[in-house]
Amino acid sequence: EDQVTQSPEALRLQEGESSSLNCSYTVSGLRGLFWYRQDPGKGPEFLFTLYSAGEEKEKERLKATLTKKESFLHITAPKPEDSATYLCAVQEGSNYKLTFGKGTLLTVNP
Amino acid sequence: ETGVTQTPRHLVMGMTNKKSLKCEQHLGHNAMYWYKQSAKKPLELMFVYNFKEQTENNSVPSRFSPECPNSSHLFLHLHTLQPEDSALYLCASSQERTSGQETQYFGPGTRLLVL
Numbered sequence: 001e002d003q004v005t006q007s008p009e010a011l012r013l014q015e016g017e018s019s020s021l022n023c024s025y026t027v028s029g030l031r032g033l034f035w036y037r038q039d040p041g042k043g044p045e046f047l048f049t050l051y052s053a054g055e056e057k058e059k060e061r062l063k064a065t066l067t068k069k070e071s072f073l074h075i076t077a078p079k080p081e082d083s084a085t086y087l088c089a090v091q092e093g094s095n096y097k098l099t100f101g102k103g104t105l106l107t108v109n110p
Numbered sequence: 111e112t113g114v115t116q117t118p119r120h121l122v123m124g125m126t127n128k129k130s131l132k133c134e135q136h137l138g139h140n141a142m143y144w145y146k147q148s149a150k151k152p153l154e155l156m157f158v159y160n161f162k163e164q165t166e167n168n169s170v171p172s173r174f175s176p177e178c179p180n181s182s183h184l185f186l187h188l189h190t191l192q193p194e195d196s197a198l199y200l201c202a203s204s205q206e207r208t209s210g211q212e213t214q215y216f217g218p219g220t221r222l223l224v225l
Contacts (some may be wrong), residue, residue: 004152026205034213043114043200043216087153096141096212097166102151
């Protein structure tokens with residue numbers, strides 16, 4: 001069973017159409033949840049770290065939230081340059097390793 | 111993020127070749143990582159070095175051999191690879207492994223094709 005599940009696998013939006021990406025996890029003792037953005041042919045770019053349920057972080061049109069079972073990445077009024085694959089990763093307890101989900105491919109059409 | 115650089119960016123090699131991937135971080139970090147990213151799969155951790163000491167080998171075949179001469183440089187030596195090893199190889203670094211500042215920063219990756 002996957003420890004980190006991202007949904008949907010792919011999402012197509014019109015410019016300005018707000019939506020949310022989901023990352024659900026089954027690890028116990030969450031140490032941290034990380035969001036990254038990855039453009040084609042490039043390495044993941046760090047966006048946010050969330051540590052405890054109820055925590056929220058914002059960056060431009062992106063807002064990440066965390067509950068005890070999942071995280072959401074809300075995209076408000078997206079632009080075409082927000083098109084990318086968004087990756088979620090969790091770090092469990094005293095284990096430093098990151099466990100990644102498969103990502104959500106976001107396409108924003110002009 | 112230009113703090114982590116990787117060379118080469120693209121590599122094509124035959125199954126009998128020997129090549130090396132290089133990673134350098136300019137962030138003053140002490141932990142470095144190698145990941146493999148294949149299509150439709152999550153990133154897979156391969157190796158971890160903390161203060162130049164290898165602390166993780168995630169059941170990686172011996173045809174992949176890592177080397178970490180200092181905290182800023184990491185190499186991945188490749189020999190007798192298989193076509194299924196074709197993937198994007200990513201290097202990452204973090205402040206330390208367990209300091210509470212474990213955010214990993216990634217390089218741009220090396221796209222490897224094994225013929």
